[in-house]
Amino acid sequence: MRVGFIGTGSMGSMLIETFIRSGAVNPENVVATNRTIAKAELLAANYPGLQVARSNKEAASQADLLFICVKPLEFKDVIEEIQALLTPEQIIVSITSPVLIRHLEALLPCKIAKVIPSITNHVLSGATLCIYGDRMKAEDQKRLENLLSRVSAPIRISEEHTRISSDLSSCGPAFLAFFIQKYIQAAVSATGISEEEATRLASEMTLGTGKLLTDGGFTPAALQQRVAVPGGITEEGLRIMEKELCSVFYDLIRTTHAKYEEDLEKVEARFFGTKADEERDAFTSFPYEPPCP
């Protein structure tokens, strides 16, 4: 299977490198292109055998499975450029959450999938979120998931939960890293521990916690209960966090969903010159009242 990539920015190049490093794909079976072609050429220099296509059309015509890794508002131009070349046997994968399956099915004759990767895939970890259009048959889904499972845990989600699932899986590493950074900064300034030592301790702790929550069989609640013995220090710390942080997560979700709505509206306008209010509301409705103390 020949795997193509249009867009070798942050996520496109991460996916290419990760697929190749994991052995999921040989460089000879990768064709990649990018608006600024030097970025694709750099990948070819690092992975001999990888073919650089000089245009989106060239990449599209050579790939059985084509990842489109451009930003939401860049998507329509790419689609318009390649649509006449595509065939019903090809699989097109969008990694962009506000570009909906129906946007692509309306314009392309191929099988359509949406896959939301995560920076965690770079270390062969974390999830890839999978959403399929009707033309993706069971064997197509299996073929794609076989590839994704070499670098991640492919998890099927419904399109209406794309945003919240992406918040958890793809934005999550940044949010968690922010929390850890703030914890380290407080530790350094309050106690004088070196930043290097605090960072090492927090990073090892994060890795171990991830393992406990996946392979270790703990739920987040069970893990807190296990560590926080009654009357102990952890319990006091958790009490402060419950008081101070609970509503932050609601604000976070409200903010990411508002940005998503904005992006969706712009993409709708780019694709169809209209906006689909009812559908958009259905995609983004969730309870806003934080059940916080």
Ligand SMILES: NC(=O)c1ccc[n+]([C@@H]2O[C@H](COP(=O)([O-])OP(=O)(O)OC[C@H]3O[C@@H](n4cnc5c(N)ncnc54)[C@H](OP(=O)(O)O)[C@@H]3O)[C@@H](O)[C@H]2O)c1
């Ligand atoms: N960052 C994440 O963790 C993450 C996770 C999941 C999904 N995503 C999604 O992935 C998508 C890409 O994000 P990114 O962070 O990789 O963005 P990025 O670093 O800006 O990469 C986009 C790439 O697309 C290229 N491009 C733009 N228009 C093009 C065209 N017409 N033809 C060919 N190439 C073109 C750009 O080329 P130039 O070099 O010329 O600019 C750039 O290299 C976004 O929709 C984002 O939402 C991101």
